[in-house]
Amino acid sequence: MRKILIILISLPIFIASSCDKDPEMEVVGDVEIIFRANYDGELFLTQKDYEYIPDMSIKFSTFDLYVSNISLLKEESSTDESELVEIDFVDLSFDINQQSRAEEGDTVFTKKVPAGSYKGFKIGFGVPADLNRTSPNDYGSGDVLATSSHYWAPLDSYIFSKIEGFVDKDNDGIYETSEGEGFTFHLGRDEVYTERIIFPSDPIVVEDGQKLEIYIDIDVKKLFNMPIDQFDTNDDNLLDIEVYDGAHGNQEEELIIAKQLMRNYSEATLLEQ
Template identity: 30%
Template sequence: MRYLSAFLILALVGWAASCKKDPVDPPVEETKNLTLNFKAQFDGQALPMFTDVSAPNGENFQLQVFNFFLSYIEVQKENGDWVLVDSSAYVNFNSLVDLADAEAGVDLSYSLAETGNFTAIRFGLGVSPDLNAMDPADFSSAVALGDAGNYWTAWDSYIFTRTEGKIDSLPTAAGGDVNFLYHSGVDGMYQQKNFSKQFNLEQATSLNFTIDIKEVFYKVGQEIPIADNNVSHSGDPSTAEYAIVKTVITNMGQALELQ
């Protein structure tokens, strides 16, 4: 009986050992070695959403919605080769209502296998024609291109940029408020941007972009006549609606600077 008990004990010990799981190492988080930071400003100062600022023409200006797509973000190596960072990204300022958040801006962070010295970065402002030929059903719902809210079925196009807000043309009196909404889209509005910049990805690097909203709406010679034409969803290329939004996205591209 003693031998049988000893045998059972040994069997149970062996069974318990066989059931013990091998230790599992915790997942290793990828190191992000490239961050693209975007800040919205007005006349060089951080611009929180829903904050009044004084425009050059004396009216009050307030931005409430501001977001845009980027396509085919690429960085250039010293030998001239271009390395794809991301085929599509979405920069959204809508939640940046506090000054501290506006000063921090929006980050897009990436882990690149390619390291070493780089000399430039380029991307498209908007959705590139090949991606714009697709629709949200072609993408995961986890990405901005998979969100039906970013797509116009009537135009067979994504919404490239959204700029919404209001002006007050009579800051010291009543009756001057005008809400505005400009949504750009369709292939003819896509803007290609190229920036020269020396940087190294052997260590974490941040490329800092600013976009001055004053230069989008009040650029000398290319001002947006908000009070006269305050709403546009792009429209046909022959229309005034198309022309005003084309000016908005063109000004955005010109106001986008790499520090």
């Protein structure tokens, strides 16, 4: 009898405490981040000719990157962040037969975030140091970090971004593998990880129960901007790609180039809502 009485008394308290949670439930919205690529303003497609410098065309075959630590910032100076993505892989290697897919871009799905107005958008280009200490063997197949094609074991690092293709060095209209006209930039190592905070002119507004689309446009040509004279003898502010046609971060020169190309992601990136 006494037990029944205790249960009867406890039950309403339990129900009441459960009901209390409702008003405290967070008001959240969805954010979708869509990555798109262009080459000097033109839709970026692999296997398509673009002008690198006058009299030298360029054709890409691969363009991809890891993005990480993406979050929304409440205030410009605050550390009040809402994380959207810890790590994801963006592949923008759509070729000339996949134009509509290139126009749509590669979508990264994010966590739900508290509704509200945000002033800043933070994004990391590459794999941050804590995750870069892991390797594909630590992940089950299907995980973005399980991709062995983007891991370089001798340097214990993920390849943060791959940019591969050909330049027509002799301007004969043919991209020759046997003449070494290929380029392969495999950018990685902790030193080249880059973070950027973008403060758009209009705040990013996440509404309760609504989906917000944020577009990140990357100008691939700007990734080759080169302020270091040693690697820009043509004085056109672009990497002398016909000479420096690869960077794996192993040689000292390659590491300098890799750092610059990864740093260029900051100025090559535009945010649109």
